[in-house]
Amino acid sequence: MAAEAVRTWRRPPILIKDWRWRWGIYAFAVIYLVLAVSSVEVNWARVYEGLERGWRFLQGFLVPDFTSRWRDIGSGLVESLTMTVTSTIVGVLLAIPVGIGAARNLAPLPVYLVCRSIVATSRSLQEIIVAILFVAMFGFGPFAGFLTLTFATIGFMAKLLAEDIEDIDEAQAEAVRATGASWWQVVNYAVQPQVMPRLIGLALYRLDINFRESSVIGIVGAGGIGATLNTSIDRYEYDSAGAILLIIIAIVMLAEYSSGFVRKWVQ
Amino acid sequence: MPVEQGTVPVWRKRTTAAQWTLWGGWFALAILFVYSWQVMTKDTIWAFVMDAPEQAADLGSRMFPPRWSYMERLWWPLWDTLNIATLGTMLGILIAVPVAFAAARNTTPSLYFVRPAALFIIVASRSINSLIWALLLVAIIGPGILAGIVAIGLRSIGFVAKLLYEAIEEIDEGQVEAVAATGASRAQVIDYAIVPQVLPAFFGISVFRWDINIRESTILGLVGAGGIGLQLQASLNTLAWPQVTLIFVVILGTVVVSEWVSAKVREAIT
Numbered sequence: 001m002a003a004e005a006v007r008t009w010r011r012p013p014i015l016i017k018d019w020r021w022r023w024g025i026y027a028f029a030v031i032y033l034v035l036a037v038s039s040v041e042v043n044w045a046r047v048y049e050g051l052e053r054g055w056r057f058l059q060g061f062l063v064p065d066f067t068s069r070w071r072d073i074g075s076g077l078v079e080s081l082t083m084t085v086t087s088t089i090v091g092v093l094l095a096i097p098v099g100i101g102a103a104r105n106l107a108p109l110p111v112y113l114v115c116r117s118i119v120a121t122s123r124s125l126q127e128i129i130v131a132i133l134f135v136a137m138f139g140f141g142p143f144a145g146f147l148t149l150t151f152a153t154i155g156f157m158a159k160l161l162a163e164d165i166e167d168i169d170e171a172q173a174e175a176v177r178a179t180g181a182s183w184w185q186v187v188n189y190a191v192q193p194q195v196m197p198r199l200i201g202l203a204l205y206r207l208d209i210n211f212r213e214s215s216v217i218g219i220v221g222a223g224g225i226g227a228t229l230n231t232s233i234d235r236y237e238y239d240s241a242g243a244i245l246l247i248i249i250a251i252v253m254l255a256e257y258s259s260g261f262v263r264k265w266v267q
Numbered sequence: 268m269p270v271e272q273g274t275v276p277v278w279r280k281r282t283t284a285a286q287w288t289l290w291g292g293w294f295a296l297a298i299l300f301v302y303s304w305q306v307m308t309k310d311t312i313w314a315f316v317m318d319a320p321e322q323a324a325d326l327g328s329r330m331f332p333p334r335w336s337y338m339e340r341l342w343w344p345l346w347d348t349l350n351i352a353t354l355g356t357m358l359g360i361l362i363a364v365p366v367a368f369a370a371a372r373n374t375t376p377s378l379y380f381v382r383p384a385a386l387f388i389i390v391a392s393r394s395i396n397s398l399i400w401a402l403l404l405v406a407i408i409g410p411g412i413l414a415g416i417v418a419i420g421l422r423s424i425g426f427v428a429k430l431l432y433e434a435i436e437e438i439d440e441g442q443v444e445a446v447a448a449t450g451a452s453r454a455q456v457i458d459y460a461i462v463p464q465v466l467p468a469f470f471g472i473s474v475f476r477w478d479i480n481i482r483e484s485t486i487l488g489l490v491g492a493g494g495i496g497l498q499l500q501a502s503l504n505t506l507a508w509p510q511v512t513l514i515f516v517v518i519l520g521t522v523v524v525s526e527w528v529s530a531k532v533r534e535a536i537t
Contacts, residue, residue, distance in 0.1 A: 036349075085299060143307070215396065
């Protein structure tokens with residue numbers, strides 16, 4: 001009885017039940033952390049020097065200067081926005097046939113494999129790397145950026161569209177097929193109405209992503225506001241850089257809210 | 268709906284008004300596209316675009332075969348890249364957890380002051396790409412791995428905090444009430460009722476973000492923030508295309524491996 005009286009409740013481990021695995025993972029994590037942290041070389045003198053600059057950047061962020069570089073900011077912004085719109089539209093239009101081809105319930109096996117490999121290529125290459133190659137091929141400027149974003153959009157949209165088509169309610173397709181409809185009619189009357197709301201939602205989401213990416217690929221010469229931002233930071237004009245960053249944040253927030261609104265209206 | 272056409276009713280998908288609205292919407296989109304296209308390509312030099320196939324063929328001939336012997340100089344940058352991603356993710360998580368608890372409706376200390384501030388942190392961190400954070404940090408604290416780690420960390424805050432606070436808001440309130448009914452303090456409620464419920468989601472989100480961070484840390488070196496991107500930048504600047512090809516192959520391999528690891532771990536957790 002006495003032994004039972006002192007038994008207290010102990011909290012069981014939450015995630016990994018086996019103690020050997022648990023301690024093994026802990027030990028591995030500690031060893032890795034020690035190795036990793038010790039291999040990071042930090043020039044603390046340089047960091048200390050930089051704090052003053054960081055402070056100036058913070059001031060620039062709080063008191064942004066929109067006016068003195070407005071011409072550059074404006075043209076970069078126009079490039080970014082037009083790049084975003086055109087690449088999203090072209091990308092979605094090209095992604096629709098690829099997406100239909102990558103859906104196993106609509107496409108025969110050879111078409112399916114070709115389309116799936118297009119999707120895999122487009123998704124595994126990062127935007128920046130594609131932008132480097134396209135800038136080398138097509139020259140500097142927003143056209144290379146447009147191609148980069150279009151390429152990335154195809155993979156993203158086609159994959160999600162194909163998954164959506166594979167998840168449709170087969171009964172409706174069956175019903176339309178039973179009326180003697182051709183393949184095109186099945187796609188148009190049975191599949192399209194089921195995936196359209198989500199397709200529009202995804203296109204809006206991709207518009208948002210494309211704008212964010214368009215502010216980055218300018219760093220490797222593919223046009224857009226990223227080039228302006230890069231220049232302003234290189235010149236230590238932190239107040240202009242702060243203004244550009246605030247504009248990017250504002251546009252992304254606006255895009256997020258309005259796309260939520262449109263999505264509600266579509267569904 | 269049936270429409271009288273002569274005497275035979277004909278089925279149509281939409282009413283006339285709906286048809287026109289739809290048509291108008293597509294027409295507006297087409298106009299927007301044409302206008303954007305014209306503005307965008309105003310300064311494009313079409314001669315450069317037209318000879319792109321030749322440029323591509325030329326580039327292809329320069330890029331192949333990859334210079335495999337360069338690999339021995341890539342192992343160390345690869346280790347750095349891994350560290351940037353892992354330590355950066357940890358830094359991000361460390362800051363993201365309190366932000367997430369401050370942003371979730373059911374745990375925030377103040378709905379009108381703390382929550383909007385936390386939401387602003389999340390949006391600001393999410394809308395600025397890690398490459399831009401790196402650009403800023405290289406200017407502020409100097410080139411090197413540290414700038415990369417902090418850049419990845421700052422970018423991860425928004426992602427992790429957003430998904431985590433959504434998970435916190437979706438918990439089962441019954442458990443919270445049960446623990447609170449035993450007389451537990453606020454910290455004990457969080458520890459015993461909320462944390463066990465969101466822990467699987469938390470690890471899933473962290474591993475997912477780590478996977479994305481590996482992908483992003485491979486290119487941070489382009490702006491001087493350490494890792495394999497530094498080698499990429501150096502090879503690009505010297506037009507050493509065979510080395511560039513090898514680096515692309517290594518990056519692709521790393522991304523595929525990290526994606527596989529993250530998928531396996533997430534499968535094991537959930």
